[in-house]
Amino acid sequence: MSKSKPTLPRGTRDFGPEVSAKRTYIIDKIKQNFIKYGFSQLETPSMENLSVLTGKYGDEGDQLLYKILNSGDYLSKTNPSDYELGSKHLTNKIADKGLRYDLTVPFARYVVMNQHEISFPFKRFQIQPVWRADRPQKGRYREFYQCDADIIGSRGIWNEAELTLLFNDVFNDLGLEDYVIKINHREILFMLAEYVELKDQAVAFCAEIDKLDKIGEERVIENVLVLGGDNVKMREVMELLTSNSREHLIEKVSAIDPGNKGVKEIIQYFEALDQFADKNLKIELDLSLARGLSYYTGMIYEVKPTSVQMGSICGGGRYDNLTGVFGLQGISGIGISFGLDRIYDVMEELDLFPEEITQRLEVLIVHFSESNLLHSQTVVMKLREAGIKADLYPESDKIKKQFNYADKIQTPFTLIIGDDEVKTGKFMLKDMKSGNQKPMTLDEIIREFKG
RNA sequence: GUGAUUGUAGUUCAGUUGGUUAGAACGCCUGAUUGUGGUUCAGGAGGUCGCCGGUUCGAAUCCGGUCUUUCACCCCA
Numbered sequence: 001m002s003k004s005k006p007t008l009p010r011g012t013r014d015f016g017p018e019v020s021a022k023r024t025y026i027i028d029k030i031k032q033n034f035i036k037y038g039f040s041q042l043e044t045p046s047m048e049n050l051s052v053l054t055g056k057y058g059d060e061g062d063q064l065l066y067k068i069l070n071s072g073d074y075l076s077k078t079n080p081s082d083y084e085l086g087s088k089h090l091t092n093k094i095a096d097k098g099l100r101y102d103l104t105v106p107f108a109r110y111v112v113m114n115q116h117e118i119s120f121p122f123k124r125f126q127i128q129p130v131w132r133a134d135r136p137q138k139g140r141y142r143e144f145y146q147c148d149a150d151i152i153g154s155r156g157i158w159n160e161a162e163l164t165l166l167f168n169d170v171f172n173d174l175g176l177e178d179y180v181i182k183i184n185h186r187e188i189l190f191m192l193a194e195y196v197e198l199k200d201q202a203v204a205f206c207a208e209i210d211k212l213d214k215i216g217e218e219r220v221i222e223n224v225l226v227l228g229g230d231n232v233k234m235r236e237v238m239e240l241l242t243s244n245s246r247e248h249l250i251e252k253v254s255a256i257d258p259g260n261k262g263v264k265e266i267i268q269y270f271e272a273l274d275q276f277a278d279k280n281l282k283i284e285l286d287l288s289l290a291r292g293l294s295y296y297t298g299m300i301y302e303v304k305p306t307s308v309q310m311g312s313i314c315g316g317g318r319y320d321n322l323t324g325v326f327g328l329q330g331i332s333g334i335g336i337s338f339g340l341d342r343i344y345d346v347m348e349e350l351d352l353f354p355e356e357i358t359q360r361l362e363v364l365i366v367h368f369s370e371s372n373l374l375h376s377q378t379v380v381m382k383l384r385e386a387g388i389k390a391d392l393y394p395e396s397d398k399i400k401k402q403f404n405y406a407d408k409i410q411t412p413f414t415l416i417i418g419d420d421e422v423k424t425g426k427f428m429l430k431d432m433k434s435g436n437q438k439p440m441t442l443d444e445i446i447r448e449f450k451g
Numbered sequence: 452g453u454g455a456u457u458g459u460a461g462u463u464c465a466g467u468u469g470g471u472u473a474g475a476a477c478g479c480c481u482g483a484u485u486g487u488g489g490u491u492c493a494g495g496a497g498g499u500c501g502c503c504g505g506u507u508c509g510a511a512u513c514c515g516g517u518c519u520u521u522c523a524c525c526c527c528a
Contacts, residue, residue, distance in 0.1 A: 010519070060526055063452075102528090130528085135452085137522060143528065291527095313527065339528030368486060395501060403488030432488075 011134070011142025017153050021358045023344055027127060029173040030147045034125035037166050039149050044106040047097045052096075056105050056295075064132045067095040076083055099131040103148040103321065103333060104295075105163065111152060112326040120153025120331075127340075139310050139342050150335035152322075157265055159286045160192075160299045160318065163274035163336050167303060167314060168281050170338065175352050178307035180282050182287040185267075185299050186317075187262030188253055192237050192287070194230040195256055205229070210290035214242060241288040244444045245271065249285055265299060297321045300337060305346045313342045364411040365392040365428075366402040368418040378426065379442065383415075386446040391414075406432060415445065 008014065013024060023292045047068055054062050074094045082093050100106050103126045111118060130407075134341045136142060149166065151159045167181055189209065193202035208223045217238055224234050240252055253263050266285065273281060291300045296316030305313055316336030347353055363383065365376045373396050383390035393402045406414050416437070417426035429445055431435035440448065 007519075058526095060452095087503090134527075136520095140527070144526065242511085312528065313480080337528065342528055368488080374473085398485080399487060400484075401488095407488050414488085416487070420486085428487090430487075437487085 009142070011136035013141065014313050015104065018358045022353050023340065025106060025353065025357045026340060027147065027173065030170055031341050032168055033170045033173065034149050039123040039125040042107065042110060042126045044100070044130060046099055048096055048100055048106055048109070050096055052109050053101060053105060057101060061101065061405055064134055065101055066099040066131045066133050067073065067091055068099065069094060070094055101132060102130050102347050103128060103146050107150060108322045109326060111331070112323050112328045115328055121151055122153055123151050125149040139345055141341055145340040147338035147340055148335055150333055152333035153331055157268040158272055159334050160269050163316065163334065164281060164283060165275060165276065167336070168279055174347065176347060178350065179303055179305050179313070182284050182286040182289045182302045182304060184285065184287055184351045185262030185266055185295050187260055188287060189290060191257050191262065196233045196237055197225065198227055198229050199396045201227055206290040207302065208239065214289040217242065226242045241258065243320060244284055244286065246285050280366060290315060295322055304324060308349050308371060310342060310347045313339050313346060320380060360409055361391050361411045362389045362415040363388065363415050364406045365386040365417060366399060366406065366414045367396060370396050372417050372419065375422050379417065382442055383446065386450060388446065427431060
């Protein structure tokens with residue numbers, strides 16, 4: 001028996017009581033808003049067949065998929081030549097399941113499998129962990145939670161607008177103010193690619209554009225020229241990428257192609273949201289926003305914290321053919337995803353969690369003897385029945401030890417029960433912060449907490 | 452996958468050119484204090500120096516490997 005110290009797989013974490021309470025707080029706020037906006041909950045298995053997952057996230061994504069070794073004698077269906085053909089080939093022979101990489105693909109699978117029962121438009125939300133075999137670093141884990149909401153089977157631009165309002169409501173509820181919702185439209189990016197004469201390399205063009213805030217204007221222009229882009233036109237485009245005046249941008253891109261679908265949709269989108277000017281939505285049209293996920297075809301979103309050094313905390317966009325790979329064509333959808341772990345990190349850094357969410361108890365009962373303990377048992381149950389978070393120190397240790405415990409768990413009040421209290425029916429309620437205490441009847445105590 | 456970086460007590464960290472028994476602070480336990488916690492004082496427990504190997508008379512210290520931490524690139528929540 002080796003006695004090695006236990007460890008966690010890298011990139012994974014335990015969530016202790018305090019962290020867990022804070023995470024639950026965030027999840028609750030997100031979930032309440034999902035429900036308020038009419039989404040229904042879906043849960044899917046942690047593992048999917050690899051045939052469902054592979055090829056959906058690009059070559060990079062396939063590398064990052066966690067594969068599950070087949071049960072039993074997983075070598076029985078292989079022969080030595082499979083080994084010779086390399087690990088990628090061998091993987092297909094010995095693993096046919098993998099851990100889910102995101103929530104969107106499992107959702108698409110679900111929609112296809114249940115298409116006859118679903119009434120479109122279908123709004124679903126899903127809050128579950130996903131796994132990526134990435135190398136961990138700041139704000140990046142191998143196991144993390146996504147909180148997704150998707151609207152599928154509707155092309156109306158109100159959906160785009162509504163999800164923006166949902167972002168706003170969630171961050172309002174969380175008390176998080178330092179963020180900006182960046183939006184863009186894939187059609188506009190494609191139009192710009194065509195304008196700089198990179199129509200056939202639109203994806204590569206987008207990838208370069210996306211690096212703007214990291215590597216700067218000059219290097220982006222250089223890289224685009226290497227791709228074969230037009231120098232003069234690219235410099236015109238760069239002016240657009242760095243502008244944040246909505247009117248100016250819409251005017252300019254309209255001039256390039258008045259019939260562009262993206263431009264039309266962006267105009268409709270703002271028209272809808274202008275009705276909610278009182279909400280002071282923090283939206284920014286940013287033509288340099290590209291986003292990697294290849295399935296997006298329309299509007300794309302990203303929410304970025306503004307006062308904390310951190311990547312995006314939410315992302316999303318419209319996809320026209322998500323279910324196409326599973327044989328169901330023509331279903332358009334739009335979805336957003338909240339990055340729970342990153343939102344947590346931002347809130348922690350800005351100290352935005354309310355104090356009471358980590359408070360375990362409202363009152364702890366301490367006592368002086370075995371017979372006092374017996375009496376205390378009925379008292380603690382009465383307090384609980386009254387809806388008070390109450391606990392009883394479960395053995396008659398020295399009073400000092402009991403108070404020490406009350407201190408450690410930061411109980412705001414203790415209820416002291418001794419022979420005098422049992423005799424008079426008045427228990428000593430002590431405010432642990434001030435040290436003040438006074439004898440009160442059970443009814444008075446319940447009123448104190450609930451009144 | 453590429454390139455750096457970290458690891459010593461429960462925690463945060465010292466530890467000299469390689470040299471007796473590896474230290475501090477905080478935390479923890481006991482007592483001062485048998486109906487009152489936080490403060491104070493006294494005492495105590497706690498380490499295979501991440502792991503494996505190498506160099507050396509001798510390694511926490513030097514070298515190699517491995518795991519781990521953190522960070523950047525790629526990509527992404």
